[in-house]
Amino acid sequence: MASLNNFFSFDSDLDVNRRRVSAISSSPPLLASSIFRKSFTFSPRTFSPRVYSIASDSALPIFDYTYEDKFAEHFYDSFLLEQDFGLLSPGSEDTPTINHTPPLNLYNPPYFNENPLRANPPTTYPSPTMTSAKDIKPRIAGPARTVSNSLSLSTSPTFAFHSPPGGSRGSFSGGYPGVSGASFSGSVSGAAKQLKPFDTKDIKVLLLENVNLAGVEILKNQGYQVEFLKSSLPEDELIEKIRDVHVIGIRSKTKLTERVLSYAKHLIVIGCFCIGTNQVDLQFAASQGIAVFNSPFSNSRSVAELTIGEIIALARQLGDRSNELHNGTWNKVSKGCWEIRGKTLGIVGYGHIGSQLSVLAESMGMSIIYYDILNLMSLGTARQVPTLDDLLAGADFISLHVPETPETKNMIDAKQLEQMKDGSYLLNNSRGSVVNIPALIHAIKSGKIAGAALDVYPNEPAGNGDYFTNDLNPWTDDLQNLKNIILTPHIGGSTEEAQSAIGVEVSQSLVRYVNEGTTLGAVNMPEVNLRSLTLDEPNHVRVIYIHKNVPGVLGRVNAILGDHNVDKQMTDSRGEVAYLMADISDVKEAEIKHLWQSLEDLSSRIRTRVLY
Numbered sequence: 001m002a003s004l005n006n007f008f009s010f011d012s013d014l015d016v017n018r019r020r021v022s023a024i025s026s027s028p029p030l031l032a033s034s035i036f037r038k039s040f041t042f043s044p045r046t047f048s049p050r051v052y053s054i055a056s057d058s059a060l061p062i063f064d065y066t067y068e069d070k071f072a073e074h075f076y077d078s079f080l081l082e083q084d085f086g087l088l089s090p091g092s093e094d095t096p097t098i099n100h101t102p103p104l105n106l107y108n109p110p111y112f113n114e115n116p117l118r119a120n121p122p123t124t125y126p127s128p129t130m131t132s133a134k135d136i137k138p139r140i141a142g143p144a145r146t147v148s149n150s151l152s153l154s155t156s157p158t159f160a161f162h163s164p165p166g167g168s169r170g171s172f173s174g175g176y177p178g179v180s181g182a183s184f185s186g187s188v189s190g191a192a193k194q195l196k197p198f199d200t201k202d203i204k205v206l207l208l209e210n211v212n213l214a215g216v217e218i219l220k221n222q223g224y225q226v227e228f229l230k231s232s233l234p235e236d237e238l239i240e241k242i243r244d245v246h247v248i249g250i251r252s253k254t255k256l257t258e259r260v261l262s263y264a265k266h267l268i269v270i271g272c273f274c275i276g277t278n279q280v281d282l283q284f285a286a287s288q289g290i291a292v293f294n295s296p297f298s299n300s301r302s303v304a305e306l307t308i309g310e311i312i313a314l315a316r317q318l319g320d321r322s323n324e325l326h327n328g329t330w331n332k333v334s335k336g337c338w339e340i341r342g343k344t345l346g347i348v349g350y351g352h353i354g355s356q357l358s359v360l361a362e363s364m365g366m367s368i369i370y371y372d373i374l375n376l377m378s379l380g381t382a383r384q385v386p387t388l389d390d391l392l393a394g395a396d397f398i399s400l401h402v403p404e405t406p407e408t409k410n411m412i413d414a415k416q417l418e419q420m421k422d423g424s425y426l427l428n429n430s431r432g433s434v435v436n437i438p439a440l441i442h443a444i445k446s447g448k449i450a451g452a453a454l455d456v457y458p459n460e461p462a463g464n465g466d467y468f469t470n471d472l473n474p475w476t477d478d479l480q481n482l483k484n485i486i487l488t489p490h491i492g493g494s495t496e497e498a499q500s501a502i503g504v505e506v507s508q509s510l511v512r513y514v515n516e517g518t519t520l521g522a523v524n525m526p527e528v529n530l531r532s533l534t535l536d537e538p539n540h541v542r543v544i545y546i547h548k549n550v551p552g553v554l555g556r557v558n559a560i561l562g563d564h565n566v567d568k569q570m571t572d573s574r575g576e577v578a579y580l581m582a583d584i585s586d587v588k589e590a591e592i593k594h595l596w597q598s599l600e601d602l603s604s605r606i607r608t609r610v611l612y
């Protein structure tokens, strides 16, 4: 019998010392708790099987466990004693064996053929022979996006790449053509039920920094109370506002430090309507049960295009010529002005932005070298160089596209500027901390560097206005007086296209999290998702229990949930925080408070949410 893992898309990135077993009940539904209790007959201190996921339909609950390797035999024996369970492991037919789970490959057609549960096999598979491009239909319709208000799919590749499609990790939402939801769960076909938190009347949302209106509308349409401000807030005002809200939306300016977040007693989720998340204390947020979402890709093209414009503008001294003419001076010169064709662009950080820039620049005749801490596949004829020193010595233009981290602080300092070619150019559209600006000023004044473009600064104003002065950064005057330097007010991602895409993407993530508890795409929490509850399930309740990642929690939680049928459940951990989501049935409204309170009373609790 083939492994159910292959079909139900249980994650396979286990630690080396952990193994996995999947089990399927051979009789009608079993309470999840029965198997947990079984597990806890072992020494709970050393043996802590974590139920990774449970997927079920009306007949066949499937459980997926990870456990310490050294206890494998023990655990296996206990399963054999359990008459109701049969074990499913890769390659086993009659005699179950315990094996490492092979990497999941949902794109591999044989998995469909092998799956023993598939009642209605798809009639067509992609042809093994070459098909012309225009005939290829995507096999995967897209990830489950069963948000209550039927929002459209996100464009974020996070969902396409990181999260197996089709309502993965235990949820199955008919994402595969030819496999109808009905073969797995009658309820899948039902309309999604709009859930509401049992203990919160109105969801209050604070949106700062002029978040795009497309996103604002999505949140308002949910009936949330939305307060919208154009700028960021000073810390004391932020603390006052953040006390009351459940959701906050920010961009790159608002610093959500441990101090600020410690006042945010009702906050459940933060939306960074941008790429960078360095402005949020992610770890502290997770420790408080606050999920953080961003938009990892939506403005990368905008930044890459801005950079292209700046490379040409610097090479031709466009800023200076334009300023001169604005002031009435005709200054027609060619000295020190260059074509970019044939020049070498050095990209530091070959991620989403750096790699797009690489393609665009190459198409204009530049040679590309790049430096990254990761070994990455080169696009086009770009070439990765082993060290930053190699890049500094070899490039005519250097463009920075790294995140703000301790390692990237002052990555370009006096020493690095000295290593650059004479007459080369520096562009920084990443974060203000990456370049030592006084050192850059010195290098430009000395003629070592022929020009620079800066979009980001160590200190940036909270909103628009006449704030770019020495009060903000002590070297501002010097910078403003340099020749051939382009200064822009952090507009790399500020295009209509990027901002509306970000607005929609992040708002959708927030809505999914608030309404359904889904953490797909979260940057500080494990990614957990279950298919939506439907209108056919009026007495079902979704329990979300964010807890400390310590042994023994699941047994206790499921002892509490165990009076009800656990229809489906998933739990995963990231560092010290674990996230459990369970849909339980036959819950009377009067029982919800007790359920919530019982979970809240557990010492492992970080945050409990009950949606119904």
Ligand SMILES: NC(=O)C1=CN([C@@H]2O[C@H](COP(=O)(O)OP(=O)(O)OC[C@H]3O[C@@H](n4cnc5c(N)ncnc54)[C@H](O)[C@@H]3O)[C@@H](O)[C@H]2O)C=CC1
Residues within 6 Å of the ligand: 275, 276, 296, 299, 300, 303, 348, 349, 350, 351, 352, 353, 354, 371, 372, 373, 374, 401, 402, 403, 404, 405, 407, 408, 429, 430, 431, 455, 456, 490, 491, 492, 493, 494
């Ligand atoms: N100016 C603006 O308006 C915008 C600025 N940004 C900034 O650009 C940064 C990069 O964005 P993406 O390309 O989307 O990020 P990304 O995460 O896709 O790529 C960053 C790359 O930098 C590499 N990297 C990290 N540390 C490094 C180090 N010490 N040395 C060399 N390489 C290192 C990573 O391995 C990765 O390949 C963001 O973190 C953000 O701070 C992003 C969007 C707009």
Ligand SMILES: O=C(O)C(=O)COP(=O)(O)O
Residues within 6 Å of the ligand: 251, 252, 253, 273, 274, 275, 276, 277, 299, 490, 491, 492, 493, 494
């Ligand atoms: O996306 C990012 O990381 C940016 O730097 C853009 O920030 P912004 O939304 O313009 O404040």
